[in-house]
Amino acid sequence: MLEAIGFDADDTLWQNEQFFRITEGRFHELLNDYAAPDHLAERLLAAERRNLARYGFGVKGFTLSMIETAIEVTEARVPAHILRDILEAGKELHAHPIELLPNVRQVVERLADTHRLLLITKGDLFDQERKLAQSGLGDLFDGVEIVSDKTPGTYARIFRDHAGGAEAGLMAGNSLKSDVIPMIQAGGWGVHVPHGLTWALEHAEAPREAARFRKIDDLGGLLPLVEEINAAGSGSLGSR
Template sequence: MQHNRNLTTIGFDADDTLWQNEQFFRMTEKRFVGMLADHGEETDISARLLDAEKRNLAVYGFGIKGFTLSMIETAIEVTGGRVPAAVIADILAAGREMLGHPIEALPHARETVEKLAGAYHLVLITKGDLFDQERKLAQSGLGDLFDAVEIVSDKSAATYARIFSRHGDGPGKSMMVGNSLKSDVVPAIEAGGWGIHVPHELTWVLEHVEPPVGASRFRQIADLGQLPGLIESIAE
């Protein structure tokens, strides 16, 4: 692709943008609720797990380890402190399985990143467990296509301003591409960059916000295959 001076740096989210992630959380949650079926309604257990995740975000951050600890906490709560050790062992095993799950790239992820590499400065910007994100990137085979990788504890306008200044020509000449309006799109636009939303059928409830439809630098595409064309149209 032809490089242009209005846009020099492109940030990509990883989970549910380049590869599947949320579906493994949903599958594990279903399994977890099944383990506690004798102790409450499915919807109630799920709601209590979500409450635990919200409480624990500030302590454990995003990722599978925090999710596993939240499941254990919920199991203790739901059973009034009488959860059998065997159930705790099953929860830990489910968490370990998630951490070992093979990478499943999303449609057009590889071809799009390959097409943009070299013409733009590409930065992978992801939040979650350090080991897990590094493992997924290595397994994806996409690591060498990125000029930089930033694994952050959270994504805010300040995060994007810092990263795009460090790895590019500042947020004004940068773009963030991702499935989460709350984490990938809105804060990137607030920092002065472009925010490109690539919706995923599953997005964690805590990542839901309204799309910034009035923002001049907001765009939405159906899949990553549409990204190169969009970049050409806005980069003139």
């Protein structure tokens, strides 16, 4: 039986990546005279990958990576007004509105009556706290964990602290790499809830052969899935 259900936040509960794409489009416009869009996108992604260990995930790291890329592609000749505009774009990204995804509120409210609910997310501490507060969902979660990365050890610790361990837990999210695969490796259920936009650094192959892997179209499919898992008791279900 499931004791606790974990939810990713960005692009699982509310829209997020679309705002990063809009900001990156603005970044391309600002540097249009210095680099082709494809080349600029490659350089920015490379900077983000390098900087994950320094700045972590989220808006601040993305903004600093844009500034670093602007300096690189202009060979340190980027005008100050462009750097100013990049900073302003980062500030706007930090304040984007909260737009819940389909079925989110109904599903979270229903499951809060029967299970311990956990919000497990990466990103800037202040930004994620802001978004959770504005979502109106905060009171429905028994625990909120804003982490630097999501690994099997991360999930093992969180579900041990809040429930009977990962084996009695389920994690739902849009990222196979961060939300699904490490949760399954920790011994729990990993449920993929695809989003139309996924950051390139979160791409991974689906673990289709894993007994505790499931995929649903949106969070509306989580309620019957949870009922199915609980009905089957502690054993794994058959073929999908």
